[in-house]
Amino acid sequence: MRRDLPASFVVFLVAIPLSLGIAVASGAPVAAGLVAAIVGGIVAGLLGGSPLQVSGPAAGLTIIVAELVATYGWRATCTITFLAGLLQLLFGASRVARTALAVSPAVVHGMLAGVGVVLVVAQLHVVLGGSPQRSAVRNLRDLPVQLITSHSRPVLLGLLTIAILLGWPRLTRLAGDGRAGAALRWIPAPLPAVVLATLAGWALGWDVPRVDLPDSLVTGWAPPVLPHGPAPEIVGAVVSVAAVAAVESLLCAVAVDRARPAGVRQADLDRELLGQGAANTVSGLLGGLPVAGVIVRSTANLAAGARSRMSTVLHGVWVLVLALSCGPVIERVPLCVLAALLVVLGLRMIGTARFRDLRHHREATVYLTTLLGVVLLGLGEGVLLGIAVAAVLALRRLTRLSVHVREAADGSRWHVAVEGTLTFLGVPRLIGVLRQIPAGAAVDLDLNVDFMDHAAFDAVHAWRLSHERQGGGVDIDEVHEAWYERAVTGETTPTRKSSPPARWWAPWANRRRRSQPQEPDAPEVSASALLLAGVREYHGSTAPLVRPIMAELAFEQKPEHLFITCVDSRVVPNIITASGPGDLFINRNVGNLVPRHGSRTPDDSVAATVEYAINVLGIRTITVCGHSNCGAMAALLAGGREVEHLTSLTRWLRHGHHSLTRFLDAEAAAGEQDEPPLTRLCQINVMQQLDNLLTYPWLRERVEAGGLELVGLYLDLETAKVHVLDRTSGTFVPVPDEAPDERALT
Known part of the structure; x- marks a missing residue:
């Protein structure tokens, strides 16, 4: 409770304005957003399989709910939500949760971005003092007219809300690490944005449309009714709500599971689907919006230090207490303020960071197709279109063929x-x-x-x-x-896909498991025995193949590159450069550091390597290669506290202080970033070490004369992809699949 109680308050403060805004954007009663937040917190929190995930009304379902309300009415939409919950319970009982994760992330992110576009263009009408239309196309068409006839008071309150939302993170940074800064960081941006804008409207006496709550959540309740319409369309609506809510919840659960702190058990996706189904069943009966796992609230829960599902449950309890006791206060909130909140939320759903990642993996076409399909055709049609494009591209990749002749x-x-x-x-x-x-x-x-x-x-x-x-x-x-x-x-024996042959680059443990499966009680093999086993494997398979090459190199080496990289065991230079014996002259040290010329902490090992490589071997290219999740950079980022007991390592890491200073300067100038701080420091460290090389006067002269080239590389361990430093932009970009000057016939 020491951690979960304060975390529940943080999530509660985030949930209130978002739940109200999503209800308004969906065309549902405002109380429906509070009901969904209560049920999502308590029911999904108690029964779900992801302890730290927070459920409630989700912006990704806004389009579906708005269409259902316009077509069937609100009480019939509650019935569809109830039936969708039953369908999710069936999915969970069938243990098909992981099947939903087979949907391409490009489709999911494209769907969310499309929902963000629809949300923004619809809520802009409310901010401008008007009313949104049923389709995004009509909203886009009518937006110029709305801009001409906009009402100044809703616009001013909306702009004030957006300004506070965008400026609050910068204010918390300026407040520093003292008590004031800690207090400001504890308050999520949506709360001060809604409160201050509401107080401004009340103080100025502006008459603008406001939230309308029933006198009581109990007396305002009405039982759901059956929707009237063609049965196939109703079934399609139920499946759409169930499927979209399930996929969004499962993807959110996976994201939360990756960031869960030590001691928190792994998510059970099938149980999570059962919990979401139960929550939607109850929410539909009580007159609430559809429920799904929400990444914004879940991220806030993690950041606030939650350690168990009690935080999620308590946040639902706080929403219930507020809904029962503070109705007149909620009714003071202008609708344009909630609409401005949703405009910012929608813009963040469109964020370009995911698009850049998908573009690097050549899935931007799927993303853009899904986005445009959702905006122009509708949510279901857009998702189906995106899935179809993803399937076509996957089939194309599976049959991709490269033919080169020279x-x-x-x-x-x-x-x-x-x-x-x-x-x-x-x-x-x-x-x-x-x-x-x-x-x-x-x-x-x-x-x-x-x-x-x-x-x-x-x-x-x-x-x-x-x-x-x-x-x-x-x-x-x-x-x-x-x-x-x-x-x-005529050999017809099929290859065994379940046990592929061991590769020379696989770690020892992987090859041992494949070639000699061990019994549970078998004695542990010593490290020296593994080393000698590897030597024997080398003698038996690789040595005969490389013997002619080694014989040529036995009395003279002619490497092409000096390769400076980290001692990390996961970085294998010859693998990531597809090089062989005699190609690379390698220097490895902790953090791939290059001590500056005249450094106060003397160390000549790297300088000696550079001197020998250039002046004796005639190498004309020096490459500095960093990598993700570097322990040396993590130690620098933590101030060196974890390695204080290692005196030699502490002394050596002083050579990385220039990288840390450069990182801090870049952070102060750039503000919020999409990548984690450790990733940015690892990349900045490569740039700094290239600059450190230029502090040696004789080396700088060779570079300026064109006789020496400096190259920066960055290895992403998770994707096994290598990125190269683009000097013009100061960023690391993927290495192109083909050299631009390749002359082979294809």
């Missing part, structure tokens, strides 16, 4: 590399490339494919026989599975 410099051989999935869809492209090769030529054909169907095998085999009949030679090398060889020899 002729050796001396014209003696041709080399063809085929990568991807080789099916009948790629046969025309492959045969078109193979026919460019002149008759009688010697050909090396590399098949780096994860699947080859019979049509593709037949085409490749027929071309090989034809080419050899004309005096040519074909040497086929299969990099992974031997699809072609098995087809030629």
